[in-house]
Amino acid sequence: MIIPVRCFTCGKLIGDKWEEFSRRVKNGEPAGKVLDDLGVTRYCCRRMLLSHVEIIDELTNFYGKRNVKNEEGRR
Amino acid sequence: MMSVQILEKDEDSMSFVVNGITASLANTLRRIILSEVPCMAIDDIMIIENDSVLHDEVLGLRLGLIPLKTDLDSYNLPEECECKSELGCHLCRAVLILDVEAESDERIVYSKDLVPEDPNVAPVSGEIPIVKLAPGQRIRLEAYAKLGRGKEHAKWQPVSACIYRYLPEIKIDSERCDGCGVCIDVCPRRVLAKSEEGKIEIKRLLECTLCKDCMTVCPKDPPAIEVQGNQNSFIFYVESTGVLPVERIIREALKIYERKCSEFLEQLSVKLNVSEKD
Numbered sequence: 527m528i529i530p531v532r533c534f535t536c537g538k539l540i541g542d543k544w545e546e547f548s549r550r551v552k553n554g555e556p557a558g559k560v561l562d563d564l565g566v567t568r569y570c571c572r573r574m575l576l577s578h579v580e581i582i583d584e585l586t587n588f589y590g591k592r593n594v595k596n597e598e599g600r601r
Numbered sequence: 602m603m604s605v606q607i608l609e610k611d612e613d614s615m616s617f618v619v620n621g622i623t624a625s626l627a628n629t630l631r632r633i634i635l636s637e638v639p640c641m642a643i644d645d646i647m648i649i650e651n652d653s654v655l656h657d658e659v660l661g662l663r664l665g666l667i668p669l670k671t672d673l674d675s676y677n678l679p680e681e682c683e684c685k686s687e688l689g690c691h692l693c694r695a696v697l698i699l700d701v702e703a704e705s706d707e708r709i710v711y712s713k714d715l716v717p718e719d720p721n722v723a724p725v726s727g728e729i730p731i732v733k734l735a736p737g738q739r740i741r742l743e744a745y746a747k748l749g750r751g752k753e754h755a756k757w758q759p760v761s762a763c764i765y766r767y768l769p770e771i772k773i774d775s776e777r778c779d780g781c782g783v784c785i786d787v788c789p790r791r792v793l794a795k796s797e798e799g800k801i802e803i804k805r806l807l808e809c810t811l812c813k814d815c816m817t818v819c820p821k822d823p824p825a826i827e828v829q830g831n832q833n834s835f836i837f838y839v840e841s842t843g844v845l846p847v848e849r850i851i852r853e854a855l856k857i858y859e860r861k862c863s864e865f866l867e868q869l870s871v872k873l874n875v876s877e878k879d
Contacts, residue, residue, distance in 0.1 A: 528655070531666040531729055532842075538761035539668055539842055542712075542728035568762070582733045585654040586707060589735035 535570035703734035725843035767830025769809035784815035
């Protein structure tokens with residue numbers, strides 16, 4: 527759904543590293559190198575970022591500008 | 602004699618060697634750090650408005666997991682606080698307020714949008730995404746942070762890693778070792794190297810994981826190399842989540858242990874005095 531705040535296994539904070547990770551990987555950098563740069567050393571934390579799919583973007587699409595307009599009358 | 606040697610230390614993590622203790626004491630320290638050193642985390646939230654795609658419960662869990670900078674000196678554990686109130690007072694509770702609305706564009710709610718009433722209890726990082734809002738959606742809530750212990754919930758654990766392992770000891774029998782070098786090649790951590798005179802040398806002792814592959818692969822019988830963990834020396838690695846400095850976490854853990862011991866001693870002497878009178 528959205529990037530978990532912490533690593534499921536060890537509890538390291540990883541949420542704040544997602545945006546830089548996904549941006550740099552999209553720009554073609556090797557994921558392993560980016561993870562090393564971010565200081566994500568253990569494999570439990572690395573899989574959190576590596577295997578994450580941000581689905582929340584698909585869901586927010588259902589609440590577009592059209593819905594806001596409909597709701598304006600109600601507010 | 603006990604001795605401590607610091608190997609590496611940076612902002613959030615520290616590794617050190619402790620000599621002259623037993624595994625039981627090392628494990629005591631580890632378990633106290635994991636489950637008894639208190640730190641701050643959001644425990645209660647009051648949601649006023651939540652239009653986001655995340656349900657209130659999910660939102661609550663995400664907020665709870667955000668590590669908050671902890672000010673151990675000015676806050677009490679709720680169960681030890683004098684106020685005895687369920688809601689808590691300013692000595693055992695910190696309030697953070699989140700009020701974000703996505704206007705015409707999509708907006709990501711970050712941990713920096715949480716406005717703390719006490720600036721000493723702020724999220725460790727401001728860049729943690731909490732939720733993504735579609736245009737027009739709004740989130741309004743009040744969050745109450747409390748001190749807690751890791752044994753109740755992992756969000757109150759001040760460390761993300763706290764491990765210890767035996768200090769490796771490698772002995773090479775220089776009389777029987779012919780320097781063939783198979784042990785160098787088999788070592789996954791590259792602990793060994795060949796010296797200029799063609800002898801096997803220990804290069805990176807602390808990297809050794811005690812896998813003993815070098816012992817099995819040695820053509821000599823019994824092997825000319827012997828790897829063992831020192832049962833009385835431990836390499837500790839403690840990594841804070843950022844809520845407290847590592848030294849503080851260790852100091853607090855030892856203080857808790859000390860308190861437990863003195864309480865035990867006190868109770869024991871009380872009981873012994875009573876029985877003497879009987």
